[in-house]
Amino acid sequence: MMIDVQNLTKRFAGRTAVDGISFQVQPGEIVGFLGPNGAGKSTTMRMLTGYLPPTSGAACIGGHDVFHDSLKARREIGFMPENVPLYEDMRVAEYLTFRAALKGVKIREVRSSVERAMEYCGLGEVRKKMIGTLSKGFRQRVGLADALVHRPRLLILDEPTNGLDPNQIRQVRSLIAQLAGEHTILLSTHILSEVEMSCRRVIIINKGTIRADDTPEALAENLQSSGTVTVELQAGPEEVSEQIQGMGAVRRLASSDVGEGWHRYELRVEPGEEIRVELAELAAARHWRLRELTLHRATLEDVFVELTQRE
Ligand SMILES: Nc1ncnc2c1ncn2[C@@H]1O[C@H](COP(=O)(O)OP(=O)(O)OP(=O)(O)O)[C@@H](O)[C@H]1O
Numbered sequence: 001m002m003i004d005v006q007n008l009t010k011r012f013a014g015r016t017a018v019d020g021i022s023f024q025v026q027p028g029e030i031v032g033f034l035g036p037n038g039a040g041k042s043t044t045m046r047m048l049t050g051y052l053p054p055t056s057g058a059a060c061i062g063g064h065d066v067f068h069d070s071l072k073a074r075r076e077i078g079f080m081p082e083n084v085p086l087y088e089d090m091r092v093a094e095y096l097t098f099r100a101a102l103k104g105v106k107i108r109e110v111r112s113s114v115e116r117a118m119e120y121c122g123l124g125e126v127r128k129k130m131i132g133t134l135s136k137g138f139r140q141r142v143g144l145a146d147a148l149v150h151r152p153r154l155l156i157l158d159e160p161t162n163g164l165d166p167n168q169i170r171q172v173r174s175l176i177a178q179l180a181g182e183h184t185i186l187l188s189t190h191i192l193s194e195v196e197m198s199c200r201r202v203i204i205i206n207k208g209t210i211r212a213d214d215t216p217e218a219l220a221e222n223l224q225s226s227g228t229v230t231v232e233l234q235a236g237p238e239e240v241s242e243q244i245q246g247m248g249a250v251r252r253l254a255s256s257d258v259g260e261g262w263h264r265y266e267l268r269v270e271p272g273e274e275i276r277v278e279l280a281e282l283a284a285a286r287h288w289r290l291r292e293l294t295l296h297r298a299t300l301e302d303v304f305v306e307l308t309q310r311e
């Protein structure tokens, strides 16, 4: 087991930031760690990486207790914190060399480790630049290179694409995909499309507790609001609603007049129900003209909103 978290809790004066969470991550998994602002993501990650002692509960990384065996646990982890602390007046290669030594990379391996991390993160062209003069995107890359430089088995990345432009986000995403083969990754982000693309598993946390832990697909499928069918018919709402009432799976019908006798209908159906064929047949039987028939599946964003907004 790469990560084993049992009943982890963190209380700050007067508020519980993380409230007895438990989860496990197997080697090789890429896990998206999602939640709204203040949910407890960074607090959890800081406890996992040994930067913050928990109030109660335990966390093991690669079998090493993060608090009682913190040196061994930390060696397994590459952590990219929310606000990457960088030395502004050091040059990129120099900084990474310093970090590699600090993290216990053997002297004769420091050079090759630094080269490898810089190559991974596309830092070759800025290797001699002062960190303080780099753009936000390049600073993020330095932060990621720092997390990688001692070749940890586990990467814990707290919003690695925060503040990046869409091109840079793509670059970081493909970098993560590249890293996925060799590493276990726990990644927090607010960019849900990123998680849908990169992660086979999602943990959603809200107010310090875990609300969901599954594949993005399974989460979307189980969502109550899953499955809205849009249909455009040349038929009036009264006739249509009368006919559709008879279809058991439809829970709600909304219509809007889109002109020239056409109406656009939104049908809420029970999760997992397939009513499109039935609708097409109904339209044919009633001689309604039909020009659109679409099933909208819930997205990870829908799941996120439902699990973290409804109280
Ligand atoms: N050092 C601290 N002292 C007091 N309260 C804290 C401290 N660090 C975090 N908190 C509180 O704990 C809660 C969880 O914060 P945390 O930073 O873990 O959230 P997050 O999920 O990372 O949010 P974001 O998406 O904004 O980064 C918040 O209410 C925050 O104010």
Ligand SMILES: [Mg+2]
Binding pocket: 041, 042, 043, 082, 158
């Ligand atoms: Mg955070």
